[in-house]
Amino acid sequence: MNGELTVPAATKDTLPTVFGYIGIGLAFGIVGKAAGLSPLLVTLMSIITYAGSAQFVVVSLLAAHSPILSIIFSVFLVNSRMILMSTTLAPYFKHESMIKNILVGSLLTDESFALGMNKLNYSDNHLNFPWFNTANLLAYMTWILSSLVGAVLGNFISNPEKFGLDFALVAMFIGLLYLQLISDRSIKFNLQLIVVGFVLVAIYFGLIFIPSSLLILLVTLVACTFGVVMKHAFF
Amino acid sequence: MPSFNFVLLTIVGTGLVTWISRITPFVLLKKFELSKGVVEFLSFVPIAIMSALWFENLFIQHIGQLPSIEWGNFLASVPTVIAAIISKNLLVIVIVGVISLGVIRFVFGL
Incomplete structure (x- = not known):
């Protein structure tokens, strides 16, 4: 990774994550089909919901005949961390137009967020629309195609787990x-x-009484607070 | 599996709440400025969120009890972390991770 914020640079920076999307996208398609969704619905979910791991949650809730509002609420909880990521990212796009801001936000993923945060360390703390949009679009296309x-x-193929493909996402994190x-x-x-260690402990004990759909967001909020306090007290 | 229309409605509904979560901060922050305190708080988001997403995959939840360990993911994380330290290359890390879990499942049947 270097400081260049161009379309070719974005393509090069995003390429490694593409393999992660292929692994998980394939796994999602296989799981969705196995649960009884047509390839059309699998693809539509990847196009419209576009929510990575939350899509697996949707498939399992659909298969369990859950009410629609509870499915939507679960997805909202799982994806509420997006609010936090968008809030962190948005200030870097203040100089771009509203429509470009909305475009960047619409296709934001955990991975493109993390890539962007990584890029800041090389680009003198700058991001722009061409770079981020390219990263987002590549991820989006790859996700849709591989789930189809x-x-x-x-x-x-009945059980994609056998091949370890589901670990692509964890490895990417x-x-x-x-x-x-x-x-x-x-x-x-x-x-x-220290913050990473804190997150490990918080996740472990949080799993006792907080549903995992809500846990990621809660632990992130608490860990950020912990980080700020530690920074002022000891660093 | 529920009917085509039910699934489609679910897809649109889940897409909408996800989209709103994604874009609202971009729309609001075009007009408003974040305070220094909030910016400092948010500077911890990348590492906190990435580690939370990782660690959540290492355990299996049993509400009311300590979680148990997801041994497949747990063991596969070791070569993956080593690959990260040695290669510093995301592609290598992902490939090593996937192969590790595949081998672990094949050998131990986890």
């Missing part, structure tokens, strides 16, 4: 976290490690 292919392949840790110089490395 997965749904079609679903006739031949690990990679993006590590790259952020070593390149973000705005927060001291030791403080970042």
